[in-house]
């Protein structure tokens with residue numbers, strides 16, 4: 446029996462109070478054994494958290510982790526043009542090895558900035574699963590199906606693969622990997638395909654993750670074609686469910702907010718991507734007030750352009766206030782809950798709360814920095830002042846992924862070099 450004591454720090458509790466405490470985690474079960482006052486607990490090994498704040502590992506509720514290879518390749522365009530003119534032509538050239546290289550790079554970036562769980566949408570998912578396994582992180586993965594621009598056979602094969610991957614990889618990496626069925630969005634997957642394949646996913650109890658209501662250009666064609674708001678259309682197909690979460694949910698009206706709340710459908714809010722692509726401002730406070738579970742995601746590194754969830758919390762608070770025209774909306778405690786507890790609830794992991802019996806997923810933040818001085822309110826600091834680079838240690842499932850800012854699960858230099866090489870060769874191929 447091996448137990449690790451995270452000792453000497455302050456600890457963020459599930460009710461967002463902060464107290465001096467030690468955290469004992471079991472490396473066998475991967476659970477938190479106890480959170481108790483300093484000196485009350487003993488472990489076989491120690492992780493020094495003195496001068497630090499121990500928080501639950503952050504949960505990135507929507508990303509495309511391998512898109513790190515496309516970081517900075519095409520900026521300053523709206524979603525539709527960005528995807529069609531820049532991203533999809535390059536993605537068409539991606540090999541399995543590229544995706545592995547990009548995923549490893551992205552996972553290192555996440556570990557460095559205190560993220561221990563992610564929800565990903567992409568392809569070559571076995572590569573991403575292997576990278577997550579090696580990283581020691583927790584993830585919800587899936588193969589994203591697109592049918593626009595494809596013949597019937599290719600379209601069906603995409604949806605079939607999404608079902609197959611969700612069935613096959615669920616429970617991989619000793620249970621740290623779960624899966625979702627993933628129609629890319631309501632406009633990029635045709636109605637007939639949704640009506641055929643969604644019932645199969647539901648009858649198999651698969652969770653569903655899709656992009657929805659991200660831009661106005663996605664809403665209008667659905668209203669024109671179906672005479673319904675997108676989420677009413679999605680509900681009619683059966684897509685909205687207690688185990689479904691939609692990415693973005695920017696252009697949702699009151700009736701759609703009610704529908705999300707009634708069906709228990711969650712939202713992965715992606716503030717930086719929504720600002721960068723000028724997609725719009727999600728009504729996050731309204732969603733929360735209606736009882737919708739809202740997590741926070743970075744989206745891919747090509748529309749962000751980093752995977753730092755601290756940036757994302759600050760962005761969520763800022764844009765949430767603008768959207769509500771109210772400085773008290775989406776406050777500091779709310780964004781911290783969104784990035785921890787709510788994200789874990791969306792992904793279906795028993796993480797996001799530092800208490801006995803939950804997953805031992807945590808990060809230790811070094812508070813010894815000018816930008817974190819003075820320390821009136823550490824929850825305020827988490828939302829508004831901490832940077833990903835302030836993370837000193839990262840632990841997932843009881844294992845130390847980063848100790849004293851040194852990533853233990855990958856050779857970081859080699860991963861960065863390999864990602865740079867793959868990115869350069871990819872761009873070269875795509876320009877031929």
Ligand SMILES: N[C@@H](CCSC[C@H]1O[C@@H](n2cnc3c(=O)[nH]cnc32)[C@H](O)[C@@H]1O)C(=O)O
Pocket residue numbers: 509524528532533536566567568589590591603629656659718744745748
């Ligand atoms: N199998 C699909 C690939 C889809 S993967 C998921 C896709 O989501 C794309 N993506 C990234 N960010 C966004 C976003 O904000 N909205 C919609 N799609 C996005 C990403 O580039 C990737 O192509 C195919 O045959 O094209």
Ligand SMILES: [Zn+2]
Pocket residue numbers: 507508509566656692744745
């Ligand atoms: Zn996305």
